[in-house]
Each structure stands twice: as C-alpha cells, then as structure tokens.
Amino acid sequence: MLSHNVRGDISLTYGFGDNVWMHPPVHRILGWSSKPSNLNLKRNVWKLNQVKQIVNNEIFIKGEPAISDLATLNRFPNLLYANLINNNGAKIGVVADFLFHFRTGKIQYYLISRSNPKIPGSSRWKLNIDNIVDQQPGLVFSSVQSLDQLNLMKSSFKNEFLKKGKKIFNRFDDMKNIAANRIEDWLEEDDDANSNYSSLNKNIVQDDAILKNRREQDNIFNSDNINSKSSSNKYKEDDPWI
Numbered sequence: 001m002l003s004h005n006v007r008g009d010i011s012l013t014y015g016f017g018d019n020v021w022m023h024p025p026v027h028r029i030l031g032w033s034s035k036p037s038n039l040n041l042k043r044n045v046w047k048l049n050q051v052k053q054i055v056n057n058e059i060f061i062k063g064e065p066a067i068s069d070l071a072t073l074n075r076f077p078n079l080l081y082a083n084l085i086n087n088n089g090a091k092i093g094v095v096a097d098f099l100f101h102f103r104t105g106k107i108q109y110y111l112i113s114r115s116n117p118k119i120p121g122s123s124r125w126k127l128n129i130d131n132i133v134d135q136q137p138g139l140v141f142s143s144v145q146s147l148d149q150l151n152l153m154k155s156s157f158k159n160e161f162l163k164k165g166k167k168i169f170n171r172f173d174d175m176k177n178i179a180a181n182r183i184e185d186w187l188e189e190d191d192d193a194n195s196n197y198s199s200l201n202k203n204i205v206q207d208d209a210i211l212k213n214r215r216e217q218d219n220i221f222n223s224d225n226i227n228s229k230s231s232s233n234k235y236k237e238d239d240p241w242i
Contacts, residue, residue, distance in 0.1 A: 004058060005058045006034045006044070007059065016035065022077075022079065027106070029107065031047040032045075033068070043068050045066040045073070050062055051102075081095060082138050086144055087133075093114050094113050094114075097117070109127060112147065123155055125150040127142065
C-alpha cells in the first residue's frame with residue numbers, strides 16, 4: 001500500500017503512501033498515511049475502511065483524511081523497518097513487510113529482510129507471530145537463532161543466480177563423470193583387446209615353433225632314411241654274393 005497513489009476521485013490525489021498506522025501489541029493494522037509531496041511535512045491519515053478499491057498502482061478512497069504531521073506520526077509505535085533480534089540478543093534482520101487481512105487489519109505474519117529492505121530484489125523470510133517474544137520501538141525480539149530457521153518466501157537475485165550457477169556446475173560435473181567413466185570403459189576394452197591380441201600372437205608363435213620343430217624332425221628323419229638307403233645300396237654294390 002505504501003507504493004500506491006491515493007486518489008479521492010479522478011482529479012483529486014493525496015500522494016503516495018508514506019507510513020503504516022498500526023497497533024503492535026495485537027499485531028493489527030489500523031490504517032496508513034500519505035504525503036502530498038516530498039517537501040510537505042503534512043500527512044494525510046486514512047483508515048482501512050475508507051478504501052473503496054485498489055486498481056493497478058492506485059488506491060481509491062472515500063471520505064476525507066485526518067490531517068497530521070510527520071513528527072506526530074513518528075511517535076506512534078510501529079514495527080515496520082524494526083530490527084529483528086534473535087534469542088542471543090544479536091541482530092539477524094529487518095522487518096521489511098507483512099501480510100494482513102484487509103477487512104480486519106489482522107497481521108498474519110511478517111516478512112524479514114537480511115539487510116536493507118529497500119534494496120530491490122532482496123530475499124524475504126517468513127516470521128510467524130508465535131516466533132515473537134517481545135517488542136519495543138524499533139526492536140522485535142524473536143525465539144529463533146538465525147534466518148535459516150525461517151521459511152524463505154522470496155529468494156533474492158543473488159540466491160537465484162547462485163542456485164542456477166550451482167545447477168550448471170552440477171550438470172557439468174555429471175557430464176564430466178559420465179565422460180570419465182566412458183573413457184575408463186574404453187581403456188579397459190582396449191586393454192582387453194590388447195591382451196587378447198598378445199595371447200593370439202603368443203599362440204601363433206608357439207604354433208610356428210611347434211611346426212618348425214616338426215619340420216626339423218621330419219628333415220632329420222628324411223636325412224637319416226636317405227643315408228640309410230645310400231649305405232644299403234653301397235653295401236649291396238660291395239657285397240660280391242649279391
């Protein structure tokens with residue numbers, strides 16, 4: 001609502017929303033204020049039941065506003081932009097926004113920013129009413145230790161970039177592991193092929209050696225037979241009784 005322009009009719013405008021009018025002890029929104037211009041200290045204060053409709057970035061209201069000033073409104077208790085304190089007394093965030101029921105003004109839960117909530121695109125964590133143990137002007141005390149214990153409602157641009165970058169690196173690692181496994185399989189298959197080829201060559205060499213040995217034995221046997229025949233023939237020629 002603070003980013004909407006307040007209009008009474010088509011021609012009358014009361015400026016953009018400036019601050020929230022709330023009752024922190026019961027976590028209820030009573031209304032809000034708008035400023036006519038940046039240089040004007042006057043503030044127009046509105047109740048929630050004066051809202052007729054909200055169209056785009058404009059809030060159409062009925063009736064006249066209550067006129068106040070900035071100094072008076074700053075004295076009203078307000079939890080918006082208050083520091084969130086954990087159970088150890090350390091600051092862990094800032095109340096950036098809240099979700100409320102429009103008819104009753106009852107706040108459902110608060111939205112917490114880790115740093116300056118006015119930075120666009122920053123993260124938002126959900127702080128339930130049950131997590132609040134105490135509150136003071138500008139301070140909200142909670143029972144949580146860190147923002148990691150709260151639900152992340154909106155991720156920042158940085159977180160989204162880191163998540164996408166992490167996914168890309170994980171995919172790259174998966175592809176690298178798959179490629180490495182395939183290369184290892186190919187190397188194992190190549191080793192097996194080389195081993196089989198070596199065994200085949202060894203068997204061929206052994207077979208060649210056996211054949212060579214057999215040939216040598218055959219040659220020796222043939223040579224002995226030839227010598228034997230030659231000796232027999234010579235003996236026949238020398239024997240006079242034959």
